[in-house]
Amino acid sequence: MAYASLLSLTQTLEQILHDPDDQCQVLHQHEEQIGRSLLEKVRFFLSFLEDHSQKYIETIRCLEGRIRVAAYEAEDIIESQIDISDQISSDSRNHYERCVEFKRYNLAKKCENLQKVIQELDSISEQVVNMKDRNDVxxxxxxxxxxxxxxxxxxxxxxxxxxxxxxxxxxxxxxxxxxxxxxxxxxxxxxxxxxxxxxxxxxxxxxxxxxxxxxxxxxxxxxxxxxxxxxxxxxxxxxxxxxxxxxxxxxxxxxx
Known part of the structure; x- marks a missing residue:
């Protein structure tokens, strides 16, 4: 379902953007802006699916495939830059080392692809808003x-x-x-x-x-x-x- 993919992406983004450790400067300013913009779009869709009736959900079900694909694409882009190997125990390295590892893979290389995902979500959200307004009929x-x-x-x-x-x-x-x-x-x-x-x-x-x-x-x-x-x-x-x-x-x- 689109909701599950959106929820998973939200958790991934929040984990990166809201890390409590100040020494983990994972994202540069431009990358952080992209991440926050993406999180804003994702939260919009989550809120819409959570707060509105089944009538509205049925109305946008023709767009759910696009929402799901966009969410999966964004999460794949992000997670592809994070080396979370099951072969390495989290206890064997400290938090700072994990952040350095993330930075080494450099999310900046994928910023362009993330921007495309954001543009796709913008297009979908515009259609959702129009559908919601028209659904007053x-x-x-x-x-x-x-x-x-x-x-x-x-x-x-x-x-x-x-x-x-x-x-x-x-x-x-x-x-x-x-x-x-x-x-x-x-x-x-x-x-x-x-x-x-x-x-x-x-x-x-x-x-x-x-x-x-x-x-x-x-x-x-x-x-x-x-x-x-x-x-x-x-x-x-x-x-x-x-x-x-x-x-x-x-x-x-x-x-x-």
Whole structure:
């Protein structure tokens, strides 16, 4: 698991950076800065995995492989510079000798590789933060339709949304697996987190297109026009027969 690899790396870094013996000057200033920066990144991921619910952990499980690989890589780089031989008893050498041995292997040679690991962790942490923010979107059954204030989606092309694979699959299963009765699925959350884009991705999904012969799209604001809304619904079906039916109904109404 990513958590176990992060915990192991944390212990290794803390052992090096927080050694109580002042005479053990293992790291130069630049090396120490890299080590502390790496420790900060690792603690971020540990804190996130410890403090957040299973819902968030599931959201970032697609990144766990990258986190685990980065943690293993960092620990391998560090431990490769430390000669901890099982053939030499720790009692046969004093603390200062162990520090000199570490310094001789020179962690500085691996600073560049550690910087690459830090950059990778930075990239992952940015994605984690974005996912956490977007995870405020909740999928709720049998409630009000799409909330007021949604902006009109200008393009019919599918938009890539990182971190919404599980939610998209859940919605598709609900829509295609439900019995043939009316069901309203609400997508709620703070403004700007991508509710409309998410809904459009569901609407344009190939499985949804295959499952539903008729699909219609419109947006409703706090001040809406019923005629405009119905026109958008009709136009979005792109079905000439519906237009003909509407024309027929209009003719019938005009005749009283």
């Amino acid at each position: 909740e999928i709720l059954p049998h409630r009000n339709p799409f909330p007021a204030g949604s902006s009109k989606f200008g393009s019919s092309n599918k938009s890539d949304m990182v971190g919404f694979d599980d939610e998209l699959l859940q919605i598709k299963e609900r829509l295609t697996g439900s019995p043939s009765k009316l069901e309203i699925l609400s997508i709620v959350g703070m403004g700007g987190i991508g509710k409309t884009t998410f809904a459009r991705n569901v609407y344009d999904d190939p499985l949804i297109k295959y499952r539903f012969d008729t699909r219609a799209w419109t947006t409703i604001s706090q001040e809406y026009n019923v005629q405009k809304m119905l026109t958008e619904l009709l136009e979005s079906t792109n079905n000439q027969s519906n237009i003909e039916n509407l024309a027929e109904k209009t003719t019938q109404m005009s005749k009283g």
